[in-house]
Amino acid sequence: MDGFEGPVEDSHGTWSVGDRVGRTPRWTTYRGTDEEGDPIAIRTPTGTVPEDRHDRFDALARQWGTVDERRTVRGLLDWGTDPEPWVAVEYVPDELEAWATGATLETARACDPRTRAELLFDVCEVLRTYSRYGSTPCHLALHPDCLSFRVDGEGPVAVVDDWGLSRLVEDPTPTPYTAPEQLEGDHASKRTDVYRIGALAAAVLGNGSPFPDVDADDPGALAAAIREGIDVDALADDLPEGAIRPTRRATATDPADRYATTYPLGRDLLDAVPPVDTADRRADALAATVVPTPESSAAESGSGESEPGSAGSERGSAETGTATKDEEDASTTDASTAAAATTDASDPGGKSAGGDADGSDGGGSRRSFLKYGVGAFTLAGVGLGGLVAMDRNDPTAEPLQGGTTSTDGSGDGTGTETQSEGGETDSEEDAATEITGGTVTVDVGAFQALEGLPGAIADSDVSDEIDVETRSSEGGPERLEEFLSRVDAGDPTPDVMLVSNSELGLLASADATEPLSAHADDHPIGEVLGEAFPALEAMGRHPGDGEVHALPYAFMPDAILYRKPAFEEAGYQGLDDWMTSPPTWTEWSRAVANARRDRGFVWSGQPNILAMTFTGVLAGFGGAYYGTEDRAPGDDAPVTVDESPGIRAANVLHDLAIGGDRTDGAIERISPREVFEYYYAEPREQFLDGHAIAAKLPLAMAMEGIRQEDDAIGMMPLPAGSARSRTTVYGQYAVVNPNTELLGEALAVVRGLRSPTVASLVFENGWFPTMNGDPFSVDAVASSPYEPHAPAIRFMAENAVLEPATETWYHERSGVGEAIYRAITDDPDAGLREAASILDGN
Structure with a gap:
């Protein structure tokens, strides 16, 4: 907007344009005022936005306006494209110069490491929340000059703006936070946002830049460095140890190698820095949410007048529903407990940075209250009132000053909403999940x-x-x-x-x-x-x-069906007891052998599905493919398949189909070796045709036999190992x-x-x-x-065992099945070691 004089005007008001505060690669910022003389900021993208993109600028601005009531999103007061694209936005005075010159990372880096990690987590969360409300699911322009870091009645908080408007500039110059695919003009996605937050993490948690040895003002050198990739190892000395891996993954040059979304990145960055004591918190460099001028606070004067952009203006009441200052004396707490939090803070646009004007957290940050001390906030100029502070890793609330804590989440009567465990207020969770058709x-x-x-x-x-x-x-x-x-x-x-x-x-x-x-x-x-x-x-x-x-x-169990008459003729009684008290593998093999030796029991052993067959036998001996059999483990869970339970399971299946003495003669050979070639259809046909008296089958494939023969068919779970009976489901x-x-x-x-x-x-x-x-x-x-x-x-359902729900298992199950086949038919130690190696990713 250089060379432009006079006010700008659009549907929400007339806004003056004053001195330029700063210019960054993405935005140029000017001081401004509204029609009442209250301070605002006017910003225009640095560079030229072609006229054919003006409609897109307007659409993106409208989407920004749908979420700008959140404490983690900068308030958008107005926007237009005449004489060139611009936005009028609120700001906190202490943050203006740093924000307008792209130096906001320095204020974050002045905080303690835990606070820095929490601010990065806020950025991740506000992007996740915005993707639900805006039709554009990605930001694509994260950069220090679209971020601010504040402290309010709830603690430090990151504030985000831009929402892709600056990406509309023709041939934008790269910044240290530009993703490699953006240099090539590729379609960007959420993984682009992941990269940019990873680059921010390298700067905020590290030494201030993801490319410390590259001149950021040299576009050619910077672009070459971006294509080569961020050298996280070179930055490792300045990063918390736990942040190295997530930063490296987030900034991978190939988007496919990054996190899919910002949420797990934010979680891992937060986990990388342990909580600290109150005395070790440092947040005094952050901009405080204080009144820019005494005259702008209607509440202090008792006039009840609306602030710019609040319910007293068309923008505040009709489009965002932002409340008046008269409603601004409450903040929210975790759903389990609440206390009133009063503060003198307010800001232009009718929004306290501590939340909406009604005191609610707008939901951009899904976090609990932080355990900050009174000193950390008073250094920043914020009165705490009855704030309840809560550490994300310790949900125990503790009142800091004044106020009362209630058991019903209502505080001392000044709060109107409660905060859910994820950090969103009840009203916002309701809005996110509202059913409108x-x-x-x-x-x-x-x-x-x-x-x-x-x-x-x-x-x-x-x-x-x-x-x-x-x-x-x-x-x-x-x-x-x-x-x-x-x-x-x-x-x-x-x-x-x-x-x-x-x-x-x-x-x-x-x-x-x-x-x-x-x-x-x-x-x-x-x-x-x-x-x-x-x-x-x-x-x-x-x-x-x-x-x-x-x-x-x-669900569908992989049950054992058997012909009752064959076992009754062999002298077995009370067969219905097997439904909930199945025999052991030793007892089962002997029962089948007594009723009909050889080919009496058939099952699916084709290598592609052998791992599934092996699952239940392994679990019956107390083993699992990973370190637990009761829940979905992570890919980094310890692999136990090659330990004693795996050996015993392999030996059982060997002796069932091949015979021998791997189980010291405890297991009779009652299955043909051909089971290792059987898929699902073959056992079913063998059983229905009477060539086998028992078969392990998915129940849907057994329905025909059950219908045809009624009481002649028995059903039982998988036989028990030394631990118990566990059936594959x-x-x-x-x-x-x-x-x-x-x-x-x-x-x-x-x-x-x-x-x-x-x-x-x-x-x-x-x-x-x-x-x-x-x-x-x-x-x-x-x-x-x-x-x-x-x-x-x-x-079977209550004692079910399932294959691991991991990406490794999905891609490698056939390879694991081949290894288990070798463990059963040849060398159990070598085969199971091979299976474990595959599951470990080696």
Whole structure:
């Protein structure tokens, strides 16, 4: 706006333009005032925004305006494109010069390391929140001159602006925070934001720049350095030890090697710096949310007048709903406890940086209160009042000064909202998950039979305002890769994905799933979380943060079916007891041998699925592919497959199909060696044709035999090892696209998968509904041919074991199966070591 004189004007008012405060590679900033003379800032992108991009500038500004009531988003008062694109924004006086000159990182670096990490976490979280409300899911222009770091009544907080407006400049010059793909003009995605935050982390947690040896004013040299990549190892001496790995991953030159979204990056950066004592907190360099001039505070004068941009202006009341200063005397606390927090702070635009004018945290930061001392805030010029401080790693609230703590989250009467565990206020969680109607798209994969889902949902208790549309495909890796690409690109569809347990591992590892448990308190989805079988529920939790990211809605045990007459003729009685008290492997092999020696028991041992067969046997001896069998482990969990339980499991399967004395003669040979060539169809045919008296089969494949022979067929879980009986179970899950624009509606549809109408549809297609821990509570199941076997099916579900839901397992299961085949048929030690090596990524 150099050379431009006079005011600028648009739909929300007339704004003066004063002296230029500073110029950065992205923005040029001027002092300004509103029509009442209150201070604001006028900014224009540095460089030329072509006229054909002015409409896009207006659209992006409007999206910014939809979220600018949040304490972590700078207040946008007005914008226009005449005489060239500009925005009028609020600011805190102490931050203006640093913000306008791109020097805000220095104020953050003056803080203690823990505070720096928390400020970076705020940036990650505000991007995640904004992606839900703006139609543009990425920022793409993170840089020091679109950031500010403040301290308010709730503690230090990062404030973000720009939202991609500066990217509209023609041929923008690179900055130290430009991602490599942006130099090439590639389509940018959320992984671009991940890179830019990683570069900011290198600067904020390190020595001030991701490229300390490169002249940032030399575009050619800087671009070459960006293409070569940030040398995190060279910066390691200045970074906290725990921050090296996440910074290296976030700033990988290949976007595919980065975090998929900002959330796990923010979490890992936060975990990299341990909490500190109150006395060690340093936040006095941050801009305080104080009144710029005594005259601008209507509340202090008692006049009740609105501040610029607040409810007294068209912008405040009609578009953002920002409250007046009269409502500004409360702040929120964690949902478990609350205390009033009063402060004299206010700012232009009608928003305290401590929250909305009504005291709420706008939700851009999903954090708990921080454990800051009184001194840390008073140094910054903020009166604490009755602030309750809370460390993110220690949820115990402690009042600091004055105020009272209530048990119902209401504080001392001045607070009007409570804050959820994730940091959003109740009202904002409600808004994020509000159901206003729309069409939720569900990708059912290869389960084309579930195309009847729209009707089943419509017949459930899901709101009539919600419609369901299904997509189906052949499934396979291409389906998942397409979904991951959509998530990375910010695509909100499909809103819901139905996936198998192994597919879930790939999506969870890529952080491509919305955490369902984050909405348990403000949405009916909470009514069905934690109500299925333990192993299925545990597998739906993210291996990193422990949050529920997937809802199990269907399962299928890999049960053992056997012909009762053959065993009764061999003298065995009370066979129904096997449904909940199965014999050991030794007892089972002898029983089959007595009833019919050789080819009596068939199972699927083809290497591609042998790992699945091995899963239950291994678990029965107390082992697992990773360090735990009860939940989804991370890829870095210890691998135990090559220890004693694995050896014993391999020996059992060897002696069943090959014979010998690996089990010291305890196991009889009752299976043909051909089982190592069998997929699922062969055991089924062998059993139905009477060539075998027992078979291990997924129950959907056994339905025909059960219907034909009624009481002649028995069912039992997998035989017990030295630990117990653990049966392999196939699980089906629903996950929500983190970009969905219909979050409340998508959650409602996922909850509807646990309704009786959908449960009946699931059963018609060969699966069992999880329901509330009892699939037989659904009439369709209770009246089916499976009803006589209900005790066995319940036992298998309650004692289920699933394959690991990890990305490694998804990609390497066939290789693991080949290694296990060699362990069973040849050398158990060598084969299982090979399997462990594959799982360890070696």
